[in-house]
Amino acid sequence: MDLFILTNNEWVRDRMGKDYQVDYRELSFREILVAARDLIHEGHRLLTHPLSGSVKPQETPYKSMALTKSKGALDLRSLELIENAIAACDKFIVKFPNMPDGMRDDFRLIDYCLISKAL
Amino acid sequence: MKLTVGYIDIHDIQFSNESKVENGVLYVNPEDIKALASEDENFASVSVDIARPGESVRITPVKDVIEPRVKVEGPGGVFPGVISKVDTVGSGKTHVLRGSAVVTAGPIVGFQEGIIDMSGEGAKYTPFSKTNNLVIVCETKDGLEKHVREESIRMLGLKAAAFLGELGRNVTPDEEKVYETLTTKEGMEKYPNLPRVGYVQMLQSQGLMHDTYVYGVDAKKTLSTIINPTEVMDGAIVSGNCVSACDKNTTYHHQNNPVIHDLFEQHGKTLNFCAMLITNENVYLADKQRSSDWTAKMCKFLSLDGIVLTQEGFGNPDTDLIMNCKKIEEQGVKTVIVTDEYAGRDGTSQSLADADVRADAVVTGGNANEVITLPKLDKVIGTLAYVDQIAGGFENNTQEDGSIVVELQAITGATNEMGFNCLSAR
Numbered sequence: 001m002d003l004f005i006l007t008n009n010e011w012v013r014d015r016m017g018k019d020y021q022v023d024y025r026e027l028s029f030r031e032i033l034v035a036a037r038d039l040i041h042e043g044h045r046l047l048t049h050p051l052s053g054s055v056k057p058q059e060t061p062y063k064s065m066a067l068t069k070s071k072g073a074l075d076l077r078s079l080e081l082i083e084n085a086i087a088a089c090d091k092f093i094v095k096f097p098n099m100p101d102g103m104r105d106d107f108r109l110i111d112y113c114l115i116s117k118a119l
Numbered sequence: 120m121k122l123t124v125g126y127i128d129i130h131d132i133q134f135s136n137e138s139k140v141e142n143g144v145l146y147v148n149p150e151d152i153k154a155l156a157s158e159d160e161n162f163a164s165v166s167v168d169i170a171r172p173g174e175s176v177r178i179t180p181v182k183d184v185i186e187p188r189v190k191v192e193g194p195g196g197v198f199p200g201v202i203s204k205v206d207t208v209g210s211g212k213t214h215v216l217r218g219s220a221v222v223t224a225g226p227i228v229g230f231q232e233g234i235i236d237m238s239g240e241g242a243k244y245t246p247f248s249k250t251n252n253l254v255i256v257c258e259t260k261d262g263l264e265k266h267v268r269e270e271s272i273r274m275l276g277l278k279a280a281a282f283l284g285e286l287g288r289n290v291t292p293d294e295e296k297v298y299e300t301l302t303t304k305e306g307m308e309k310y311p312n313l314p315r316v317g318y319v320q321m322l323q324s325q326g327l328m329h330d331t332y333v334y335g336v337d338a339k340k341t342l343s344t345i346i347n348p349t350e351v352m353d354g355a356i357v358s359g360n361c362v363s364a365c366d367k368n369t370t371y372h373h374q375n376n377p378v379i380h381d382l383f384e385q386h387g388k389t390l391n392f393c394a395m396l397i398t399n400e401n402v403y404l405a406d407k408q409r410s411s412d413w414t415a416k417m418c419k420f421l422s423l424d425g426i427v428l429t430q431e432g433f434g435n436p437d438t439d440l441i442m443n444c445k446k447i448e449e450q451g452v453k454t455v456i457v458t459d460e461y462a463g464r465d466g467t468s469q470s471l472a473d474a475d476v477r478a479d480a481v482v483t484g485g486n487a488n489e490v491i492t493l494p495k496l497d498k499v500i501g502t503l504a505y506v507d508q509i510a511g512g513f514e515n516n517t518q519e520d521g522s523i524v525v526e527l528q529a530i531t532g533a534t535n536e537m538g539f540n541c542l543s544a545r
Contacts, residue, residue: 051434051472052325052402054231054362056461056528059510066403081438084472088434091461091468091488095513103508106228109265110328117326117339118402 003047005115006039007064008032011108012115020119021069030089032063037082043071046078050085052114057089060107061099064115121299122349123212125191125292129219132169132251140286143293145187145219147253147283155278156257161271163260168500170222170237170252175497177241178254180232180505181531182223182269183276183358184247184371187216187283190353198354200335201274202281209350214287220250220371221283223276224501225257227268228328232509233364233531234493241493243541244533247371254500255279266327273359277370298383300347303393303421310391314424317394318348318378319414319447320537321439323360323368323431324399330359331368331431333397343398343413348379351395363510365487365533366459368431372532377539378427378457394421398443400436407439415446425453429537433461433487434472441473448477459484459534464526485534485542487511487527495521 004021007013008031013024025035033050040046047066051057096103128143135146149167156165170176188197193211196203222235235247242248255275259268301309322331324339331338333346333356346355356373379395386392398414401407418426426447430440437458444454456478460470466486503523507516511528518524527533532540 047404048402049404049407049435049438051437053435054323054325054329054360054432054510056363056433056510081473084474085434087469088461088472091463093464093513096508097514106265110228113266113327114325114329114402 002069003066004069005064005066006032006036009062009064009108009111011112012064015112016116029057029061029063033082033086033089036065039067040075040078040082043074044068045075046081048115048118050082051088053110055107055110056092058092058094060111062107062111064111066119120210120347120349121297122209122352123295123297124352125212125214126217126294127214127287127290128293129216129251132171132219132253134169138286140216140290145216145251145283151282152255152279155282156275159271159275161259161263161267162257164258166256168254168256170254170500172237172249174237176237176500177496178222178224178235178500179503180224180226180501180509181235181364182225182227182232182272182361184369184531185221185276185280186371186374187219187221187280188354188374189214189284189288191288197281197284198277198357201332201357202277205334208353208355209347213353214292216283216287218251220247220252221276221280222247222252222254223257223272224254225272226505227272228265228361231361231363232505234529235531236493236496239494239496240491241530244527244530246532246539246541256501269328269361277357298349300349306391306393310387313391315393315422316382316390317396317418317421317423317426318382319396319398319426319428319443321398321400321430321436323362325402325435328361332357332359338399339401341399343396343410343417346395346397348395351376351379362432363528364531365511365528366432366536368537372535372537372539375539376537378429378537393423400432400439402435407442411439411442411446414443415450418447418452419450423452427455427457429457431536437472441475441478444478445475455480455482457482457538458536460486461488462486464488464490482538484536484538484540485527487534489527490524491527493523493525
């Protein structure tokens with residue numbers, strides 16, 4: 001399968017790591033989008049939407065995206081999607097700088113559901 | 120396909136020993152609703168309450184809103200494939216308890232449910248401050264998966280709406296309206312000089328707790344297809360999602376889809392309302408390509424001159440919206456988008472997360488980031504425990520005087536992307 005998952009969600013790392021190649025990074029929501037942009041510039045293509053789910057950027061700390069393992073010429077559509085996602089991210093405030101654990105788990109769950117059902 | 124809708128006007132709702140509709144009053148025995156809940160072992164407790172227009176009442180966290188309806192003539196029953204058998208609906212006669220609604224409330228995923236205020240500033244933003252609401256507050260048992268809770272609460276809401284709708288079976292409606300969709304050939308012959316207009320509705324389908332069901336089928340697993348608009352009036356499309364409250368298409372919105380009603384209003388006068396198409400909003404980019412290719416292909420196949428395109432949600436669906444718009448326009452079919460905006464609190468940021476030069480006719484339902492203050496109200500149905508966590512809320516947003524500061528995102532139906540809302544620049 002020509003895909004791997006880029007994520008900052010421990011649940012995705014722990015639950016999907018057996019079946020998929022997972023690139024886990026301890027980053028903020030915005031930082032993981034920027035990491036995806038770097039990978040796109042290296043020639044990987046996005047396979048899932050960077051703003052999946054109704055949860056807004058900065059409301060959730062977690063984001064998982066699937067990208068191609070293989071590299072080709074720069075995919076402009078992937079670049080456009082990730083740039084738009086970063087721009088969208090910057091207009092939302094960070095809602096819960098001190099997020100309670102229960103809420104954190106809800107966000108981990110939603111992100112995990114979205115990526116696991118998409119693949 | 121022809122459907123007569125008989126509207127029974129409900130101007131009050133009251134508890135009673137007997138559930139019935141009499142002289143425009145909906146009487147409900149709460150035990151009847153609890154009996155429906157007892158069919159599902161996932162509930163730890165279910166309480167039933169009433170909220171009327173103008174009362175000092177706040178309902179939260181709201182999951183879904185459903186209008187009670189019953190089929191009195193013709194094949195099938197309401198919510199086909201979910202509550203009734205899967206027979207094709209949309210013809211015959213349907214009775215509606217207009218002015219009433221079932222509201223389901225209770226925590227599922229804390230941050231994805233909404234607020235309905237029955238009076239005060241918040242009431243101006245939600246259409247459900249004007250309905251007589253039977254509110255079912257559901258607590259599910261500990262240890263259940265979130266999506267299992269969602270399904271239990273969804274099903275109870277639909278069952279309760281079907282139960283209440285049944286009370287209107289033998290009541291004489293206050294008003295009757297007839298909605299008819301012609302076949303392609305009939306429409307072309309009858310209205311040869313009117314523009315052929317379609318409606319393309321995008322359904323939320325991003326995954327668990329982001330689902331919409333069509334005749335009981337998860338829209339995520341469907342190809343773009345055709346549905347008769349009158350089928351939708353009989354509950355063929357059901358909301359199964361926990362998404363931001365302001366632009367969630369509740370089941371009530373689907374039953375009363377304003378795009379369908381407005382197109383029917385103009386049908387035979389200024390346009391020929393030919394067809395309704397439904398398509399999805401999946402997360403996987405290849406799914407988006409397949410679905411939007413398919414939608415554009417059908418618009419061309421149906422020889423449409425123009426379409427209205429509506430979406431549900433923000434971000435990921437914006438990409439489907441733009442892909443649909445672009446590809447349909449490329450087929451020579453004029454496209455008008457109905458959406459809402461996430462334009463930042465001051466309204467100056469780009470409204471959608473995607474864009475294209477062909478998206479040159481857009482109707483907005485309002486800016487979901489706009490901030491409002493909701494006054495303290497006397498009674499809360501449900502709990503205020505989540506008003507900071509819900510989409511549109513934020514840390515410490517309850518003031519000393521009990522008022523709550525939120526973005527419009529938090530208000531159920533405030534910026535609805537089918538245009539079923541109250542915001543206007545007029």
